[in-house]
Amino acid sequence: xxxxLISTLLILSMTAAMAAGCSGKESSGDSNTGGxxxxxxxxxxxxxxxxxxxGSITFMAPDWAIPTDxxxxxxxxxxxxxxxxxxxxxxxxxxxxxxxxxxxxxxxxVVEVDWSWVGEFYAADWLEPLxxxxxxxxxxxxxxxxxxxxxxxxxxxxxxxxxxYYNTKQYEDAxxxxxxxxxxxxxxxxxxxxxxxxxxxxxxxxxxxxEKTSTYLMWLAYTMNxxxxxxxxTLNKDSVLAALKYEEQLIKDELVDPADKTSSGMDAYKxxxxxxxxxxxxxxxxxxxxxxxxxxxxxxxxxxxxVPGKDAKATVTMALPEALGVTKFSxxxxxxxKFIEWYTSAEMQEALNETNTAIPTLNSVLKKLIDDxxxxxxxxxxxxAELIASPFPGGVPAYYAEMSNTMYNAINKMALGEMTADxxxxxxxxxxxxxxxx
Amino acid sequence: xxxxxxxxxxxxxMILIMGVLVFYPIIATFSYSLKKWKLxxxxxxxxxxxxxxxxxxxxxxxxxxFQNTLFILAVVVLLTTVLGFLTSIFLNIDVKWSGILxxxxxxxxxxxxxxxxxxxxxxxxxxxxxxxxxxIGLGLADKPIEWLxxxxxxxxxxxxxxxxxxxxxxxxxxxxxxxxxxxxxYEAARIDGGNRRTIFRTxxxxxxxxxxxxxxxxTSVTAINVFDEIIALSGYSDLGKNILVESYMTTFxxxxxxxxxxxxxxxxLFAGILGIFYLRSLNKxxxx
Numbered sequence: 001x002x003x004x005l006i007s008t009l010l011i012l013s014m015t016a017a018m019a020a021g022c023s024g025k026e027s028s029g030d031s032n033t034g035g036x037x038x039x040x041x042x043x044x045x046x047x048x049x050x051x052x053x054x055g056s057i058t059f060m061a062p063d064w065a066i067p068t069d070x071x072x073x074x075x076x077x078x079x080x081x082x083x084x085x086x087x088x089x090x091x092x093x094x095x096x097x098x099x100x101x102x103x104x105x106x107x108x109x110v111v112e113v114d115w116s117w118v119g120e121f122y123a124a125d126w127l128e129p130l131x132x133x134x135x136x137x138x139x140x141x142x143x144x145x146x147x148x149x150x151x152x153x154x155x156x157x158x159x160x161x162x163x164x165y166y167n168t169k170q171y172e173d174a175x176x177x178x179x180x181x182x183x184x185x186x187x188x189x190x191x192x193x194x195x196x197x198x199x200x201x202x203x204x205x206x207x208x209x210x211e212k213t214s215t216y217l218m219w220l221a222y223t224m225n226x227x228x229x230x231x232x233x234t235l236n237k238d239s240v241l242a243a244l245k246y247e248e249q250l251i252k253d254e255l256v257d258p259a260d261k262t263s264s265g266m267d268a269y270k271x272x273x274x275x276x277x278x279x280x281x282x283x284x285x286x287x288x289x290x291x292x293x294x295x296x297x298x299x300x301x302x303x304x305x306x307v308p309g310k311d312a313k314a315t316v317t318m319a320l321p322e323a324l325g326v327t328k329f330s331x332x333x334x335x336x337x338k339f340i341e342w343y344t345s346a347e348m349q350e351a352l353n354e355t356n357t358a359i360p361t362l363n364s365v366l367k368k369l370i371d372d373x374x375x376x377x378x379x380x381x382x383x384x385a386e387l388i389a390s391p392f393p394g395g396v397p398a399y400y401a402e403m404s405n406t407m408y409n410a411i412n413k414m415a416l417g418e419m420t421a422d423x424x425x426x427x428x429x430x431x432x433x434x435x436x437x438x
Numbered sequence: 439x440x441x442x443x444x445x446x447x448x449x450x451x452m453i454l455i456m457g458v459l460v461f462y463p464i465i466a467t468f469s470y471s472l473k474k475w476k477l478x479x480x481x482x483x484x485x486x487x488x489x490x491x492x493x494x495x496x497x498x499x500x501x502x503x504f505q506n507t508l509f510i511l512a513v514v515v516l517l518t519t520v521l522g523f524l525t526s527i528f529l530n531i532d533v534k535w536s537g538i539l540x541x542x543x544x545x546x547x548x549x550x551x552x553x554x555x556x557x558x559x560x561x562x563x564x565x566x567x568x569x570x571x572x573x574i575g576l577g578l579a580d581k582p583i584e585w586l587x588x589x590x591x592x593x594x595x596x597x598x599x600x601x602x603x604x605x606x607x608x609x610x611x612x613x614x615x616x617x618x619x620x621x622x623x624y625e626a627a628r629i630d631g632g633n634r635r636t637i638f639r640t641x642x643x644x645x646x647x648x649x650x651x652x653x654x655x656x657t658s659v660t661a662i663n664v665f666d667e668i669i670a671l672s673g674y675s676d677l678g679k680n681i682l683v684e685s686y687m688t689t690f691x692x693x694x695x696x697x698x699x700x701x702x703x704x705x706x707l708f709a710g711i712l713g714i715f716y717l718r719s720l721n722k723x724x725x726x
Binding site for chain 1: 477478479480563564565582584586587588672673674675676677687690691692693695
């Protein structure tokens with residue numbers, strides 16, 4: 001009797017649990033949120049009570065791209081489009097997109113598109129071309145990265161281009177008078193800083209086997225020699241090998257912290273914020289980080305400067321922006337396009353800088369924020385923004401992930417002493433040539 | 439007639455679940471592995487026969503990953519079996535706090551693998567890790583050691599981390615096995631003049647072998663399927679990658695579903711063959 005009672009209770013509780021699992025509000029207007037969207041860390045809706053008159057869309061992005069509830073409500077009030085937000089970790093977005101798209105499904109109507117994904121997404125035909133006015137095109141240099149064969153595939157919302165930073169106080173302590181103009185001067189100054197005991201590991205350089213290590217080599221070669229890839233997609237030997245040898249020399253002279261070989265690239269960058277590194281060429285977000293007490297212990301000592309070049313300051317810099325695109329499998333393409341237009345408008349870029357500390361992609365907005373003093377310690381930020389260019393002659397290639405994987409592993413092996421710069425280059429060159437030929 | 443249908447009727451939900459969740463994916467993955475199927479070339483999907491397998495078996499990258507897998511497998515199975523067995527012997531001693539000790543011993547098993555990896559990354563971090571602070575504090579080294587920057591030390595650390603997570607399950611299974619041995623057998627052996635060593639060799643060990651087989655099989659599958667700990671400790675670096683990381687990178691990073699499916703199939707075959715081998719060699723009738 002007792003056993004029967006327990007069995008009955010167990011069956012009832014399991015049935016109740018299953019019923020609870022199957023219940024819940026179904027997201028309207030989108031057939032895909034129940035699948036891949038369900039794995040997101042957070043889901044919010046601009047208006048939970050009613051469906052928007054203009055339809056509804058889903059929006060998948062990392063935490064830093066999520067607008068505030070008030071901003072979303074303003075969009076819904078203006079357009080009648082309801083937005084369901086799926087906040088997902090940046091790393092997971094690509095995997096979710098791949099899994100869903102492989103099955104012919106839209107992971108969301110509007111998705112985050114990183115600059116490094118655009119080549120493969122275009123080749124796989126997962127993104128819907130967008131209409132962008134000539135005025136916006138002229139004011140948004142990073143749009144070039146997301147344009148393939150004349151089609152704009154995504155519109156950048158967060159500007160991240162390479163800018164250099166150095167610790168001015170350490171320069172004073174080491175009696176170095178001028179900011180570095182060339183990469184050779186950076187190297188010489190780092191040696192002086194080390195020899196005088198001002199900074200043990202002055203150069204912040206990501207060397208771990210990860211994406212940041214590949215991109216560092218790319219912009220080092222780009223700013224040093226103005227070229228990374230040949231027109232046929234292969235590596236430019238003179239430029240890339242010179243950059244690799246530069247890195248190798250920094251490692252040999254112990255100007256780079258050995259921990260940078262295995263710690264994350266962001267940890268390597270952050271050494272400048274604690275004063276354990278003197279020089280960094282890194283993300284624009286370090287402009288605000290260097291003035292934030294929570295992030296930086298050497299506030300007032302870090303100055304953003306133009307990236308050094310070979311004989312003088314570099315005439316180009318590389319951008320690594322993030323954008324929003326509309327998935328090809330979306331059933332709400334028009335509403336999704338309206339959302340992107342609103343999200344990347346000048347007004348919203350200004351608002352998102354205030355709420356999400358996003359660096360505007362429209363140069364006019366960036367200039368306004370700097371002039372108004374809303375972006376502090378900007379240094380050469382505006383000047384550098386005007387030098388943004390893409391190192392990829394035919395756009396970001398479809399095989400970027402595989403190419404980058406080979407590059408960062410070869411650099412990491414060089415850093416660990418398993419390879420010389422020449423051997424690391426040979427490994428990269430062979431793989432990139434094979435991929436480009438395919 | 440009713441009696442003939444009823445067993446099949448009762449089995450049908452499980453057959454359906456197994457069919458949809460196990461057999462269908464196995465067949466589908468095999469069919470994908472015979473195709474050239476790269477997501478970045480959606481208009482160029484076609485059958486290539488065994489060409490994906492030939493390409494993988496000729497690639498240095500696969501064999502490097504396979505060597506790493508074998509290393510992790512050997513170390514994890516050896517350490518987990520020995521330490522898990524010993525832990526079960528200790529847990530079988532009846533003391534006041536047995537229940538609490540058992541709960542504490544199970545903790546590593548309850549940890550998600552990625553969290554486990556992150557935890558140990560802090561321990562072995564080259565800059566500020568606990569291990570470096572300890573060895574420097576004890577005067578055993580004068581500057582931080584880069585624990586995760588050479589292939590074999592990285593693989594050894596990965597193996598230790600996986601072992602730490604796997605011991606509780608093996609210990610629990612062995613404990614169940616140990617407690618299922620009738621006390622009368624030990625009593626009879628003692629009356630017959632058997633000493634501790636003889637009793638362990640002739641009664642405890644043979645009767646626990648089937649349970650050890652379960653522990654070893656489970657540990658082997660865990661050791662082959664290590665993923666989270668490797669990613670947490672060394673990212674997607676070539677240095678410590680095993681065949682599962684190779685499979686993930688091929689499929690989801692390089693978007694090559696054809697080759698990725700072939701690697702996955704090889705992993706499955708390897709795990710399957712190993713499982714059958716263990717069960718056949720260890721799950722034998724015991725005479726005592």
